[in-house]
Every structure is written in C-alpha cells, then in structure tokens.
Amino acid sequence: MxxxxxxxxxxxxxxxxxxxxxxxxxxxxxxxxxxxxxxxxxxxxxxxxxxxxxxxxxxxxxxxxxxxxxxxxxxxxxxxxxxxxxxxxxxxxxxxxxxxxxxxxxxxxxxxxxxxxxxxxxxxxxxxxxxxxxxxxxxxxxxxxxxxxxxxxxxxxxGTFEQPGKIDLEKYMEEHFMHNLQLDKFAFLTGRSLTTFKRDFKNVFQSTPGKWLTIKRLGLAHHKLLIERKKINDVYMSVGFENISHFSFAFKKRFGYTPSEIPLNR
CATH class of the missing domain: 2.60.120.280 (Regulatory protein AraC)
Incomplete structure (x- = not known):
C-alpha cells in the first residue's frame, strides 16, 4: 500500500x-x-x-x-x-x-x-x-x-456529524457477532460506555460478552463447515477468530472434535 x-x-x-x-x-x-x-x-x-x-x-x-x-x-x-x-x-x-x-x-x-x-x-x-x-x-x-x-x-x-446513539443491543450483536472486534468498540458502536455495554449485555443475553461471542461464532463456524461444506481456512476468520490454532482449540473444546474431524453424516 x-x-x-x-x-x-x-x-x-x-x-x-x-x-x-x-x-x-x-x-x-x-x-x-x-x-x-x-x-x-x-x-x-x-x-x-x-x-x-x-x-x-x-x-x-x-x-x-x-x-x-x-x-x-x-x-x-x-x-x-x-x-x-x-x-x-x-x-x-x-x-x-x-x-x-x-x-x-x-x-x-x-x-x-x-x-x-x-x-x-x-x-x-x-x-x-x-x-x-x-x-x-x-x-x-x-x-x-x-x-x-x-x-x-x-x-x-x-453532511451529518452525530456520534452513534444508543441502539438495540440484541439486534446489533445478533447481526455483527462474527466480527473480530474489541468490546470497547462494540460498546462505542452501540452507543454505550464499556461499563454500560457489559451491564446491558448481561441483562439481554444472561451471559458475559466473551462467552456469548465464542458460542455464537463457533455455532456459525460449525454450520459453515458441516452444512455449507466450507474449507477451514475460509471459515475461521469469517466468524471472528484471529488464527486457526485458537479456532481449532476452541472448536474442539465446544464440540468434542476438531474442525477437520467433522464427518459427512454428522
């Protein structure tokens, strides 16, 4: 560049x-x-x-x-x-x-x-x-x-200059959870301080942001690998993981098998 x-x-x-x-x-x-x-x-x-x-x-x-x-x-x-x-x-x-x-x-x-x-x-x-x-x-x-x-x-x-206002947290997170973003950025984009974001998140999802994001990302990854038959290298970044080793470790911990071990008839 x-x-x-x-x-x-x-x-x-x-x-x-x-x-x-x-x-x-x-x-x-x-x-x-x-x-x-x-x-x-x-x-x-x-x-x-x-x-x-x-x-x-x-x-x-x-x-x-x-x-x-x-x-x-x-x-x-x-x-x-x-x-x-x-x-x-x-x-x-x-x-x-x-x-x-x-x-x-x-x-x-x-x-x-x-x-x-x-x-x-x-x-x-x-x-x-x-x-x-x-x-x-x-x-x-x-x-x-x-x-x-x-x-x-x-x-x-x-020609408009407003900062992001407080928006529907559940709707925004359900639409954007697959993006690899720090929590303070998610807080800003939903119009909240980090403290308010974590509090509102707990009230909406009955979970911490970190745990909820991991489960949602792995669920989407599982669908892409099993149903859409995507390749692992094309999946892990698209669901919000920075590297394939972290993705594989979290995937096995969640499902009991690695991404490469998903059988066709599962």
Missing part, C-alpha cells in the same frame, strides 16, 4: 487480502481493477473495476480485496476528515434520508468527473516524496465537489 497523507493506493497481487476494522472517518474508494467485497453483519456486497463506493464512518466491516483475471487488486482511496466536511457543508443543503441508510455503503454514480478525479491521482504514487499537505486539501475539496455534483444523496451521509 502506498500512502500520500489522506490519499492512498492499494495495489496487491496476493490471492486475497482480508482486513477488518471500524474507520472513524468516511472513505471514498475507486476501484481500477480486481474485486472488493465488503461484509457487514450478514450482508455482503461486491464492487468491481470502475465502481466508486463511499464507506461511512463508524461502520463495522470486513474487506476482501481480490485480484481478477491476472490483474492485481488496485484502488485509490480518499479519507474525508470531519474538518473538511464541516467546512464544505457549512453553506450547502443536506439531503434527508432514512437514518439506517446513513450508515450503509453508497455507490456513487459513474461520471466523467469521478474518472477524472481518480485518474489525476495515479501519477502521484510514482513519487518518492510525500504528497504536499496543501495538495491533499485541494484533492479532498475536489472530491467533495464532484460527489455533491454527481450524487446529491451522498450529502445525507457526509
């Missing part, structure tokens, strides 16, 4: 590159080649060459970046800091949409202005020195102007 301040390029020929995180700022991504799969909760979307997608801030997601047909995965991303957004939308109208849509990925409509914006950034990644701060600010301003021109609905996401 080559990075120029708040503008960076990903260029990988690896078979797959998987990454999971919560970003505190909006990110605008344009794909030049390969495929980008974004998973959040039980939803998965795939974006291809030519697509431009806006990833909202504070969104828990897993990305899988894959080369396609011998071409590397290649994209350019622009991080959109709040200070730039607040200044840009200070005297502009902001569209109203449903609250749930504000936290969803948004595909920005194809447009020559978008192609020109991202195409103009490519030469900078051949430079050895850092992209000047002043130029980054200009490119962020250009990006916001282009988005506001080609897709006004994006303003509903970019």
């Amino acid at each position: 080559k990075e120029k301040g708040k503008v960076f390029m990903t260029n990988t020929r690896q078979h797959k590159y998987t990454w999971e995180n919560v970003q505190p700022r909006h990110i605008l991504v344009h794909i030049f080649s390969g495929e980008l799969a974004l998973s959040y909760g039980k939803t998965s979307l795939t974006f291809i060459s030519g697509d431009t997608v806006l990833i909202p801030r504070n969104k828990l997601f897993r990305t899988v970046k894959s080369p396609v047909n011998g071409e590397p995965f290649k994209c350019v991303s622009i991080i959109l800091p709040d200070q730039h957004l607040r200044k840009f939308y200070l005297d502009r109208s902001v569209m109203e949409i449903e609250e749930e849509s504000k936290s969803s990925y948004k595909v920005i409509k194809p447009h020559p202005l978008l192609a020109s914006l991202f195409g103009s950034l490519l030469p900078y990644f051949d430079m050895l020195e850092e992209l000047p701060t002043e130029l980054i600010a200009i490119k962020i301003q250009e990006a916001l102007t282009v988005i506001d021109t080609v897709d006004k609905l994006a303003s509903a996401i970019l």
Whole structure:
C-alpha cells in the first residue's frame, strides 16, 4: 500500500487480502481493477473495476480485496476528515434520508468527473516524496465537489456529524457477532460506555460478552463447515477468530472434535 497523507493506493497481487476494522472517518474508494467485497453483519456486497463506493464512518466491516483475471487488486482511496466536511457543508443543503441508510455503503454514480478525479491521482504514487499537505486539501475539496455534483444523496451521509446513539443491543450483536472486534468498540458502536455495554449485555443475553461471542461464532463456524461444506481456512476468520490454532482449540473444546474431524453424516 502506498500512502500520500489522506490519499492512498492499494495495489496487491496476493490471492486475497482480508482486513477488518471500524474507520472513524468516511472513505471514498475507486476501484481500477480486481474485486472488493465488503461484509457487514450478514450482508455482503461486491464492487468491481470502475465502481466508486463511499464507506461511512463508524461502520463495522470486513474487506476482501481480490485480484481478477491476472490483474492485481488496485484502488485509490480518499479519507474525508470531519474538518473538511464541516467546512464544505457549512453553506450547502443536506439531503434527508432514512437514518439506517446513513450508515450503509453508497455507490456513487459513474461520471466523467469521478474518472477524472481518480485518474489525476495515479501519477502521484510514482513519487518518492510525500504528497504536499496543501495538495491533499485541494484533492479532498475536489472530491467533495464532484460527489455533491454527481450524487446529491451522498450529502445525507457526509453532511451529518452525530456520534452513534444508543441502539438495540440484541439486534446489533445478533447481526455483527462474527466480527473480530474489541468490546470497547462494540460498546462505542452501540452507543454505550464499556461499563454500560457489559451491564446491558448481561441483562439481554444472561451471559458475559466473551462467552456469548465464542458460542455464537463457533455455532456459525460449525454450520459453515458441516452444512455449507466450507474449507477451514475460509471459515475461521469469517466468524471472528484471529488464527486457526485458537479456532481449532476452541472448536474442539465446544464440540468434542476438531474442525477437520467433522464427518459427512454428522
């Protein structure tokens, strides 16, 4: 990955590159080649060459970046800091949409202005020195102007600045338990302090977060291995485990046999 301040390029020929995180700022991504799969909760979307997608801030997601047909995965991303957004939308109208849509990925409509914006950034990644701060600010301003021109609905996401409010804990955890995230992040994303999160969790699930998450993740893993016939290497990360040895140990402790020992007729 080559990075120029708040503008960076990903260029990988690896078979797959998987990454999971919560970003505190909006990110605008344009794909030049390969495929980008974004998973959040039980939803998965795939974006291809030519697509431009806006990833909202504070969104828990897993990305899988894959080369396609011998071409590397290649994209350019622009991080959109709040200070730039607040200044840009200070005297502009902001569209109203449903609250749930504000936290969803948004595909920005194809447009020559978008192609020109991202195409103009490519030469900078051949430079050895850092992209000047002043130029980054200009490119962020250009990006916001282009988005506001080609897709006004994006303003509903970019032009609002509320932090996550307290939401339905049971619904959120049932939809996102498979993400490998620290408890303080789950607390933040559900609009709670860590102490309140643990207390509310106990009241809702009659269990500690750690025990409940492990049982839910292993249950999903068992289903993927037995019913969907997925490979172990494709399962353990997708259900929230960091490494295969920890996954195998926890799986055997829970079910009495290792993932590789699941019989076809079980």
